[in-house]
Structure formats: structure tokens, C-alpha cells
Amino acid sequence: MKHFIGIDLGGTFIKGGIVNENGEILICDKTPTQVERGAEGVAENIARLACDLLEREGLALSDIEGLGIGSPGMIDSARGNVIYANNLGWENFMIGEKLSSLLGGIPVKIGNDANVAALGEVKFGAARNYSSAIMITLGTGVGGGIVIDGKLVEGNLGAGAELGHTVIVHGGAQCSCGRRGCLEAYSSATALIRDTKRAMEAHPDSKMWEIGTLDAVNGKTVFDYAPVDVYAKEVLDSYIEHLACGLINYANIFRPEVILLGGGVCAQGDNLIKPLQAIMDKEIYAGDKGPRVPILIAELENSAGLLGAAALLM
Amino acid sequence: MKHFIGIDLGGTFIKGGIVNENGEILICDKTPTQVERGAEGVAENIARLACDLLEREGLALSDIEGLGIGSPGMIDSARGNVIYANNLGWENFMIGEKLSSLLGGIPVKIGNDANVAALGEVKFGAARNYSSAIMITLGTGVGGGIVIDGKLVEGNLGAGAELGHTVIVHGGAQCSCGRRGCLEAYSSATALIRDTKRAMEAHPDSKMWEIGTLDAVNGKTVFDYAPVDVYAKEVLDSYIEHLACGLINYANIFRPEVILLGGGVCAQGDNLIKPLQAIMDKEIYAGDKGPRVPILIAELENSAGLLGAAALLM
Numbered sequence: 199m200k201h202f203i204g205i206d207l208g209g210t211f212i213k214g215g216i217v218n219e220n221g222e223i224l225i226c227d228k229t230p231t232q233v234e235r236g237a238e239g240v241a242e243n244i245a246r247l248a249c250d251l252l253e254r255e256g257l258a259l260s261d262i263e264g265l266g267i268g269s270p271g272m273i274d275s276a277r278g279n280v281i282y283a284n285n286l287g288w289e290n291f292m293i294g295e296k297l298s299s300l301l302g303g304i305p306v307k308i309g310n311d312a313n314v315a316a317l318g319e320v321k322f323g324a325a326r327n328y329s330s331a332i333m334i335t336l337g338t339g340v341g342g343g344i345v346i347d348g349k350l351v352e353g354n355l356g357a358g359a360e361l362g363h364t365v366i367v368h369g370g371a372q373c374s375c376g377r378r379g380c381l382e383a384y385s386s387a388t389a390l391i392r393d394t395k396r397a398m399e400a401h402p403d404s405k406m407w408e409i410g411t412l413d414a415v416n417g418k419t420v421f422d423y424a425p426v427d428v429y430a431k432e433v434l435d436s437y438i439e440h441l442a443c444g445l446i447n448y449a450n451i452f453r454p455e456v457i458l459l460g461g462g463v464c465a466q467g468d469n470l471i472k473p474l475q476a477i478m479d480k481e482i483y484a485g486d487k488g489p490r491v492p493i494l495i496a497e498l499e500n501s502a503g504l505l506g507a508a509a510l511l512m
Numbered sequence: 513m514k515h516f517i518g519i520d521l522g523g524t525f526i527k528g529g530i531v532n533e534n535g536e537i538l539i540c541d542k543t544p545t546q547v548e549r550g551a552e553g554v555a556e557n558i559a560r561l562a563c564d565l566l567e568r569e570g571l572a573l574s575d576i577e578g579l580g581i582g583s584p585g586m587i588d589s590a591r592g593n594v595i596y597a598n599n600l601g602w603e604n605f606m607i608g609e610k611l612s613s614l615l616g617g618i619p620v621k622i623g624n625d626a627n628v629a630a631l632g633e634v635k636f637g638a639a640r641n642y643s644s645a646i647m648i649t650l651g652t653g654v655g656g657g658i659v660i661d662g663k664l665v666e667g668n669l670g671a672g673a674e675l676g677h678t679v680i681v682h683g684g685a686q687c688s689c690g691r692r693g694c695l696e697a698y699s700s701a702t703a704l705i706r707d708t709k710r711a712m713e714a715h716p717d718s719k720m721w722e723i724g725t726l727d728a729v730n731g732k733t734v735f736d737y738a739p740v741d742v743y744a745k746e747v748l749d750s751y752i753e754h755l756a757c758g759l760i761n762y763a764n765i766f767r768p769e770v771i772l773l774g775g776g777v778c779a780q781g782d783n784l785i786k787p788l789q790a791i792m793d794k795e796i797y798a799g800d801k802g803p804r805v806p807i808l809i810a811e812l813e814n815s816a817g818l819l820g821a822a823a824l825l826m
Binding site for chain 2: 358481491
């Protein structure tokens, strides 16, 4: 059985684990990132965590196929370079080379954290029976990952797969990226909460006011009230319709075997997926003449990054 | 020097050529498709054209690495199957197997014609110095092709790369695919001509009426009159803005090394490309922090399909 180290590098914690080729996590732990130590210091923290995990598992560096890292920022995976990572404060840090030299020359691979999490879901999570999948994560923003034939598609210098930043409403809502009308500006949890609050403000008679104040609004509110409140239903229908629009776009571009949704909104399960799938099946290019694109909910949650990082070497 | 046969299969003519590994066409010719002979008959016509070309070039089947075909319709390239091709009247025709058996067992590969033309442009045309490119063809409709690391991305059962059928204006203009607001409904030559006619009808004082009647409108009209007619300029600006919106979406999704534009509208050269590139450079995700995406005009024209078909085997 082959073994790999997976590292999920965040601004606050470094999570690491030893993973076997079946995607089983033998051991995992985390350590503070200590961004203030600078890039070299963080690399040392990663190497120390890796060695600690190996020791606790009774393994040597020579027992390991290599180490994979999911890192925030713009990543040149071919060169193992973090081109730019805002929340680490890094620019052009050759982390691959550095870690390999700290760890006896073992192979080190790196990818953008959102992309790597998508790879984890395709190798070992909700899309493990498929080799091509698009993953869309509905959080504060909308992130994504593209896996084709079991490999990540990251774009030139890792700058692609910005799946939240495609305009679906020309001239529409302001997006964080500077453009107007991006999928993110309609399908993020942030957008859903914004539209819920607007509906409540516009309609003092909305049953949603039962929750108390606008500050109590979250991504669940319209799902909870849609069955009993017409204003909640309007917001939810519009949310579903815009998200479906973006998903169908990706289905027509990639015709993946499956589309995965991640992020907090997915806790709504079938209340989210069923109406999306109905619109997808109806509006996808060429209707039922082409292969169907099922929409599934990601299942690995916090371990997607760690498993995907290990999968970079598989 | 290795040699390949490339076939561009159309509803009226079969075009074929012998191509070497440098993308030089040693000989090419065409023959009527004769759709009325049925799938088997068309396959025989292809085989006859291939043998004829070989004979005239003094080559034997054993001198050839294989034969590639660009075919209209939905193509399962892995199995060499034409799943569905409306204008050939075919359903589930295993053309790869059939042609290989007619041609002494040589390898046969097949792809969708639009995808194959994109591959031709990347291997031997305007994107020959790049390995990853998105091609968008602005014709009666809007077609496309995706090439990543020198390989076509065709989607499950070849049903992907429908790059004209992504919504950029939610609830917008009716598209041929059934949805509203697709890129095709704003960026095809058909859409440009539609909007030109509308502007003329709305403005009897437009200088564009110098061309005579609405029937004289073509994809050039607004380019010709934009410098002297405010209504022409409005239509052109809107056309450029919507097309740029779609191209930036593809830049953010794929961050390709280059985007290629094909089709008749591209005859406008810099008048089309320069304003598109200016919007791209300004609005692409992360601005100038990431790699630039140049927009180039395809250059192979009618031989893109034939060269791309041969390139399926390279």
C-alpha cells in the first residue's frame, strides 16, 4: 500500500495527514501556520508537522511517495511556486523546492486550495465513481474546481477555474472582482443573505420577520420560510434560477459526468438539488439527446483539502 | 517524416488531404458526400477519397500513421462513434471501426468538426506557439473548441464545448438552443445583423440607409458606418461589449494562453480585436496580477478542419 502526505495550508492553521492510496486518513493533525514567521518559517512548520505525523505512525520519509499541498492564492503548479497569496503575504515563493529540500528530497506537488479540494471530492468523495467533474462551492464567495480525466485543469500559471467570476447577468449586481453580474454576485451565501434582507426590508408583512432582526438572517432563512411566505419563496426561486443558469453554462461548456456543489447552502440537500436538477434536465444543450449531468452534494467537508493534496501525487 | 490523412466531413462535400507532421498539406481534394447513400456509403466514399489521395501521392496505406475525421454532430471520440448528426441523418454510426476495416486496419480517430478545427489552429495555425487555447467561431451561430495541453476537451460523449450556449444576459434574447441570453444570441453574425436592422428601422435618419434596403445589411455594415453614424456605433459598441463579456468569462474559467476568434466577423481585424483586448485586459480576474490572455484571429480558414483531423493522431 502506497502512502502520501497531504497538507491543507490556511492562513491560521496548517492541517496535515498521512493518506493511503485508498484515500484513508491514517493520522491527521494541525499546527498554527504562524504567517508572521515568513514563508521560510511556514515551510519549516509544514515540514515539522509532516515529520511528526510520520514518527507517530511509525513511518520514515522513505516510506512515503511524496507530499501534496493545497495553498491559497495563485499557484504555478508546474514549478511548485506560490505566485501570489494575499492572506499569507507571499509572492513568488518556491515552496515545492523548499519543502523537498527540508524533507530529504521527496516529491512535492502543490495546487490552489479550492482546486485541490475539488480533486479530493473526485478521487475520494461524492464524485469518486467519475473521472470528470466540475465543483462549485457556495460560500462567502463562489469558488470552483475543474477535474477532467482525473486531473485538475488549473489554467495558465494556475490562474483559471475562477468559476464564480463568470457574468450571467450582463450589467447586473456588483461583484467583488470588479465586474457586474458574476455568478458569485447571485449564488454566494453572501448574495442569498443580501437578497433575503432586501425582501424583508421591502415587505414588513413578511413572515420572515419572525426571526427577529435583519442580523438574524442566514443562508437557511428563505429555505425555512419558502413554504409559508411568498416573499421568501420569491427570493429562493430567484436564487435557484440564477444558480441553475450558471450550472447549465458549465454543463454546456464541459459536459462533465457530474457537477458537485459544496459550501454551507448545501445543507439544504434535496430542497436545493431537486429544483436545480429539474431546470438542468430541461435546459441543458440538446436536451435528452446528450448525456445527463447529475448534480451532487460534496461530502468530504473539511478533509477534502487534505485528501486532494495527497491525490496530487496519485 | 510521418504522414497522416485528414478528413473534413460535411453534409455536401468530403474534403480530404495527406498531411505531414509539420502540418504541410501534400495533396488535398474533395468528393461529394452523397448523404443519400447512407452511413455505410458515405464511409465508402471517404475510404475511396483516402485511397485516391494516397495513390496520387505515391504512398501506400502502410506509409500512413492513421486517418482523422472531423464530423458534424455529437461524437463519442473514445469509441469512434457518431452518436447523432442531424445534417447527415446518422444515429450511432461506428465510423471509426468501419473506416479502419475499409482501410486495412489503420488507426482512425474522430472528433466534432468545430472541436477539430480548433485543434488545427492550435497545432498549426494562429495558436501554434501555444498548447492551451479557447477558440470561438462567430458565424451563423457561435461555436467553439477547447484545447488544453495540446489535447481537445470534448466533454462526456463529446457533448461539451458548446461555447456559444452559455447565458451572459439572464432572461435576455432568445437563443436557438431554447434558453434566453446565450452568447450566441449576442455575438453571432446573425445577432449582429439582427441588431443592425433594428437600429436602422428605429432610426430613419441613420447614415446606414445609404446601403439601400435592410436586405443589404451584413456583418460589415456597422463596422463601415461606426466612424460616421452614431446608431452604427451604438450597435457596434454593444456587440463588442457582449462579446468581450463572453471572452472574459472563458478567460476566467480556463485562463488559456490565448483566445482565438474565427468566422467572417474576424475580417474586421484590429477594429474587432483591439477594443475586445482593451476590455479583457481591464476586466479579467485579478487584473494584471495574473498572466495576460491575448486575443488572436484564426488563420487556417478552410484547412483548419483537415489539419485538425490529421492532428487527432499526432
